[in-house]
Amino acid sequence: MINSQYLIEVTEQNLTETLQLSQQSPLVMTFYAPNHQTSLEFTALLQRYAEQYQGQFVLAKVNCEKEQMIAAQFRIQALPTTYLFKAGQALDAFQGNLDEQTLQQRLAAILPKEEELKFMQALELLEAENYQDALPLLKEAWEISNKRNSDIALLYAETYIAIKKVEPAQEILNQIPLQDRDNRWQGLQAQINLLIQAADTPEIQQLQADFAQSPSATLALKLAVQLHQANRNEDALSLLFGLLKHDLNTENGEVKQQFLSILSALGQNDPITTKYRRLLYSLLY
Numbered sequence: 001m002i003n004s005q006y007l008i009e010v011t012e013q014n015l016t017e018t019l020q021l022s023q024q025s026p027l028v029m030t031f032y033a034p035n036h037q038t039s040l041e042f043t044a045l046l047q048r049y050a051e052q053y054q055g056q057f058v059l060a061k062v063n064c065e066k067e068q069m070i071a072a073q074f075r076i077q078a079l080p081t082t083y084l085f086k087a088g089q090a091l092d093a094f095q096g097n098l099d100e101q102t103l104q105q106r107l108a109a110i111l112p113k114e115e116e117l118k119f120m121q122a123l124e125l126l127e128a129e130n131y132q133d134a135l136p137l138l139k140e141a142w143e144i145s146n147k148r149n150s151d152i153a154l155l156y157a158e159t160y161i162a163i164k165k166v167e168p169a170q171e172i173l174n175q176i177p178l179q180d181r182d183n184r185w186q187g188l189q190a191q192i193n194l195l196i197q198a199a200d201t202p203e204i205q206q207l208q209a210d211f212a213q214s215p216s217a218t219l220a221l222k223l224a225v226q227l228h229q230a231n232r233n234e235d236a237l238s239l240l241f242g243l244l245k246h247d248l249n250t251e252n253g254e255v256k257q258q259f260l261s262i263l264s265a266l267g268q269n270d271p272i273t274t275k276y277r278r279l280l281y282s283l284l285y
Contacts, residue, residue, distance in 0.1 A: 006050045008060045012069055018060050022085035026057040026110035030082040031071060033064045039080035042097045046082070049107065056111050086110040115141040119152050126155075131163050136269045142172075150180035157188055166195045167234040168271050199230035217243055217251045221258055228262050236262055237276045248283060 010018050032039035050059040064071040084092040091109055118141035125134040138156040153176050160169035170192055207223040220239055227236035240259040243250045266273045
């Protein structure tokens with residue numbers, strides 16, 4: 001049984017409201033008649049697709065026997081006749097029954113792209129403050145768009161900022177083209193700067209000063225732990241990697257162990273994890 005949320009029986013009373021729906025969601029409007037077998041079969045096929053796509057488009061059915069005024073308004077001359085709407089515009093229209101492959105190709109013009117679907121799924125998770133599950137969806141969506149969709153990138157960075165992970169957020173913002181660095185981009189950059197200032201604790205400042213004056217693996221480990229606790233993970237990894245470049249077994253392997261522990265804490269989906277795993281592999285092989 002198709003979800004009634006995605007199926008509308010169009011009448012003169014709800015026609016305007018139905019057409020306005022296409023501003024928010026793709027709309028398929030098909031004209032049929034109960035005594036016209038071909039149009040009934042095609043309408044049934046469209047209903048099956050509406051169920052399969054689970055709300056990716058709304059199916060609006062016009063019974064031409066009951067709604068002759070609407071049929072006249074759209075100048076229907078053959079059944080079935082189908083219109084495809086998106087963003088309030090009719091992008092396509094065709095008469096007759098289409099085979100499934102052709103129908104899929106025509107529907108592709110109005111259906112959301114894969115990155116848009118993942119973006120919408122992430123938005124639902126973010127509404128529930130489920131940041132960890134939203135992040136991999138946003139990462140996939142951005143990569144599917146070949147990192148060209150700045151709206152996805154901005155939300156991706158914003159999600160990292162929400163959990164106070166400034167470094168991956170900054171890395172994402174840096175990849176947004178200059179022409180897309182609008183007020184929202186500037187606002188997120190300002191949030192990052194405030195978080196960085198808050199994370200620059202007196203303990204970190206003292207350890208940095210001590211390390212600058214007398215560099216040692218012992219001090220580097222202490223500083224890396226403090227940086228990691230302040231969510232300054234790239235600073236911590238960069239510091240430790242500088243030691244590992246010279247000796248993978250520095251401090252009897254303790255430096256490498258701390259390096260791996262930070263990567264593990266970050267998780268596979270953090271872009272910093274990918275970056276520093278590759279750097280570590282370059283030393284191993």
